[in-house]
Amino acid sequence: MMRALWPLMRRDIAAAWSGGGAWLPVIFLFLVASLYPFAVGPDARLLGATGGGMLWIAALLAALLPIERLIAPDVESGVIDQCLVRGISDEIIVLAKLIAHWLSFGPPLMITALPASALLKLDAGTLIRLEIGLALGTPALAALGVLVAALTAGLRSASAIAGLLALPLAVPLLIFGAGAxxxxxxxxxxxxAAIALLLIAITPIAAGAAMRAGRE
Amino acid sequence: MIVSVSGLACIRGGRRLYAGLEFTLAAGESLRLTGPNGVGKSSLIRQICGLLPCTEGSISLSASPALADERAALDADRRLGEALRFWARLDSAPSDLLDQAIERMGLDALAELPVRMLSTGQRKRAALARVLASGAALWLLDEPGNGLDDASLGALGRAMDAHVAGGGTIIAASHFDLPHSFTRSIDLRYCAP
Structure with missing residues (x-):
């Protein structure tokens, strides 16, 4: 069953990059970082003090952008059913999607944070702590995204409900991420790290159960 | 026995579609499910491949199934050949089986085309090629003839004949005659509770 993990992951990563969806979070983060100095003014001290928190908000919202195309299109096209017929469980499908989703937005987001932090005049220490925080926090954001995508797959106006569901759950990540x-x-x-572990551990089980319930 | 179904019932949306369904299929047998729309043909196929829960009665399979339903499950942006190869790899079927399947369903000329450019009939043929290439012993076909022209129906019939002759098993739901002589037939109308 685990041997299905790699082909499924590769398919999702290829779809994220070829469809252009993987660029969205990167462009979004960069846009926020370049607009923020215009909004609050070029005061380096103010930017340095608040810029890191702003980047965390941008990273969190950027993670929610691709939720709609994570699971619902595969349910509609019958890909999930074909996997199940092949004996691949919902949990393995979700795990593959979780890893693929993180790989297609976590590392690109961490790289984009470098030029973004220059725009916001963050000092080297803050940048390092931001990167460590993103390394711990983006897997949790990916897990949250997949979980919410599984819960809302097949609903009408899924993206609006997805945002409402995900944001309260993402607040702890924002508090501790920006706090760090x-x-x-x-x-x-x-x-x-504790929250990230929790979210990553429950997502395959909870999202798998959601997908199973959605098939009734 | 490849498939044995006993006392099977299906409840969809609070309504019992069929109950007390019993049949067994051995290797080299093919079963056609008939009945009017909404009688539960697709539900039975989905129950057999485990996509719908079986709350009453039991199903046991002793072979891996391959399913072709109304959705092709092929990525719209990929080339047809690649999209089919993805499933063939997951099935770890030999790659010449895929080439054969593509040829038998007359898809050679389309292999380089993105899936989103395919017509309804071509998509249906691609879904059938996915089943042919899987190497599975049990084929579950839900309305396999929908959208196919006469030549493709002929190709489907020949593929089904060859599968059964080679010891495979087929369950197909169809509301019109397929060019294959099924060994069994069940009309689900008479299985309604």
Whole structure:
């Protein structure tokens, strides 16, 4: 059953990049970083103090952008059913989607954070803490995205409901992610890692159950 | 026995479609499901391949199934050949089986075309080629003849004949005659509770 993981992941990653969907979060984060200085003014101290938090908000919203195309199109086209007929369980399908979704938005987002932090005049220490926070937080955001995508697959106006569902669940990530930007905030990183572990662990089970229930 | 179904019932939307369904199929047998729209032909096929729960009665399969229903399950942006190869790889079927399937369903000329450019009939042929290429012993075909022209129907009939002759098993739901002599036939109208 695990041997299906790699082909499914590769298919999802290829679809994300060839469909152009993987560029959306990157462009979104970059846009926010370039617009923010225009909105609050070019004061380097103000930008440096608030820019990191702004990048976390942008990263969180960017993670929600591709939710609609994560699971619903595969349910509609019959791809999920074909996987199930081949004995691949819902949980394995979700796990493959989770890893593929993270690979197509987590690392690109972390790379985009480099030029973005330059635009926001973040100092080197803050940048390093931001990158560590994103490395811990983006897998959790990916898990949340897949979970919400599975819960809303097949609903009308799924994207609006997806946003409403995901945002409250993402608040802890934002609190501890942005909280970890200050010096000597190791505890916030540990909380961030704990939340990430929890979300990644429950997503295959919860999203798998949601998909199974949706098939009735 | 490849398929054995006993005492099977199906409840959809609070309504019992059929109940007390019993049949067994051995290798080299083919079963046609008939009956008017909404009688439960597709539901039975989905129950047999495990996509719908079987709350009453039991189904046991001793071979891996391959399903072709109304959805082709091929990625719209991929070339047809690649999209079919994705499933063939998941099935870990030999690659010459896929080439054969593409040829038998008359898709050679279309293999380089993106799936979204295909017509309804071509898409249906692609879904059937996916089943042919899977190497599965049990074919579950839901309205396999829909949208096919006469030549493609002929190709489908020959593929089904060859599969049954080679010891395979077929369950097909169709509301019109397919060019294959089925060994069994069940009219689900008479299985309504």
């Amino acid at each position: 930007l200050h010096e000597g905030s190791g505890a916030a990183l540990k909380f961030l």
